[in-house]
Amino acid sequence: MIKFINASKQYPGSSNLVLDRLNLHIRPGEFVSIVGQSGTGKTTLVKSLIGESNLDGGKILVGGWDITNITQKEIPYLRRQIGVIFQDFKLLLKKTLLENISFALQVCGQAPKKIKMIAPHVMKIVGLENKQDRYPHEVSGGEQQRAAIARALVHRPKILLADEPTGNLDAINANEIIELLLRINKFGTTVVLVTHNKEIVNRLQKRVITVDSGRIISDQEKGRYVI
């Protein structure tokens, strides 16, 4: 599903490689946690996967598509196939939760009738069916993150990237979000979770990839947070 082949990246003005000939293969349907200290290249991995950052060397394949030199025109199509959620939720503040989720469908020209069917259904999956007309500032952090997950799921992506999704949440909400991600993974979606949260990683008992200085230093099928 996702392949990094000798991926390298160096930011201008820096002598260090953020990604140093990194090789990584994530299979379809896997739940993978990527852990590491700050500045080790985790976020650069995520950015490269969504076309936000180009590699200086190597290749990235997503579902067989070589996105290494993806053009500006192709980026929207890539992002419709990869659902992404972030620590700061990234919801549109002047739109309701339902409008935020519908927006992801509207941008690809989906018909209004289909949007009216899909958006409420996805909100039900994440447990927000009663909060459709609320604005982001009117709901809790956990609910905002669920709305972000719902938005990431509307295209039925094969991959869901979660970059520190529990960073701004308390322990209870954080656990609920992880449970939701596990449920999504059970339905066949590949989930890539980038996190600092030791407890979550250790509880998951899933594949753990540890990154340090732009390289993979550990890759365990039922791993633990070992940094």
Add this chain to the structure above:
Amino acid sequence: MLISFFRIIKFSLQDIFRNFWLSLVTITILILALFSINIILIVKVIGQEAINVVKERIDVNLYLNAETDEKLIFELKDKISQFTQVKEVIYISKKEALKQFQNKHQDNPEILKALKELGKNPLTPSLIIKPKNAEVGTELTNELNKLQDEIIISKNFTNHKIMLEKINTITQKINNIAVIISIIFILTTLLVIFNSIRISIYTHKREINIMRLVGASHSFVYMPFILSGVLYTFFGMILLTMFFFPFLNFLNPYLESFFVSDGLNLAKHFKDNFLNIFGVEFLAVSTINILASFLAVRKYAKI
């Protein structure tokens, strides 16, 4: 395609009304900018009218022999009225001339006393010749110079040509300076508008990022903001006309009393030239807004 088009309009209108205060401030800045440009136009119109009024006041006076028979005077008047350059010839008799003199100096008792002591009317009859317009003034003076009649004792138009030339030179210089000042003012105003739109879009920076993250195409990211810029201009123009014409109607009575004529009607001038003035302003400001929106969104859409 059509669905996307209507969605873009919907997003644009939603954005304008859900960011009400930001929209209000942006539109207010547009209105103030356009109002100030229209003030320049008003000043130009008033200035031009003032110059025309001065030019029209340049009359040619023919002073006639005091003992002349009125029949001969009227014959001369008719002859001069036939000139193509002449708009009107007014005959001022000795009596009328005395009356005008007394009215002019009514606050000056010494002059009135001196006149009384003379015992007789020292003033002469005259013909006041009004040219059709300032441009034919020189032609008219040339024709009058050729005129030979015994009853004419003095022709007061030797300075007319010089005065007209001076007025024309001053007018030209004023126009040139006014053009330069107008250009500077208009450029400054357009920069203010440009910046206002950029600031407005800066507040949407996060939103633009999110739109790109969920896979919005270029047109879907750009078009709502570009359309908002045009809508700001449209709403701004409507509000401007709602304030501007009452302002002109308020100004008109003062101008009429100043020019002592009903020739200048600012509201009528702007109504008659509505498309030329407001149409051009709409196109110019819309263009600036579209350009500003495009450049600002391009800056923040690169993620």
